[in-house]
Amino acid sequence: MNEVQKADPETRRKAILVFIFAAALGGLLISGFDHIREPFRAWLVSDPAETARRARLALSVSILVLSVPAIASAIYFWLLGRKVLVAQQFPPPGSRVVRDTPVVRGAAAVTRGHAIQVLAVCLGMGAGILCLFIWWFAQTLGQRV
Numbered sequence: 429m430n431e432v433q434k435a436d437p438e439t440r441r442k443a444i445l446v447f448i449f450a451a452a453l454g455g456l457l458i459s460g461f462d463h464i465r466e467p468f469r470a471w472l473v474s475d476p477a478e479t480a481r482r483a484r485l486a487l488s489v490s491i492l493v494l495s496v497p498a499i500a501s502a503i504y505f506w507l508l509g510r511k512v513l514v515a516q517q518f519p520p521p522g523s524r525v526v527r528d529t530p531v532v533r534g535a536a537a538v539t540r541g542h543a544i545q546v547l548a549v550c551l552g553m554g555a556g557i558l559c560l561f562i563w564w565f566a567q568t569l570g571q572r573v
Contacts, residue, residue, distance in 0.1 A: 436524040502552035512541030
């Protein structure tokens with residue numbers, strides 16, 4: 429019979445709380461941006477000599493807000509994939525799961541470990557490309573204005 433790693437109720441509660449917190453924070457950020465959109469626009473164009481610098485600043489903050497979570501997730505996935513490859517078991521020993529999960533060992537676990545690391549590389553490269561594109565766009569914006 430296949431081995432199953434039982435769900436950890438505490439981890440499940442924490443995951444649900446993190447999800448609720450993230451959704452609430454996202455809603456607050458969207459709502460907050462709706463309230464500051466017009467003052468932000470007024471600040472952005474209030475001094476024509478500073479508009480390009482202010483736009484580059486706003487884009488730089490956007491890079492930070494968008495790329496830091498993606499890079500952090502890429503690092504997490506890379507380390508998880510490494511744990512799976514070293515242990516040749518998924519989920520790796522000592523990890524807690526939110527639902528009952530069949531334990532996979534051997535070649536199938538190694539394949540999952542590699543897939544997780546490929547995901548990490550793609551996520552990291554995507555965040556890096558996004559940063560480079562927005563940086564290039566900010567530089568182009570500064571030259572055109």
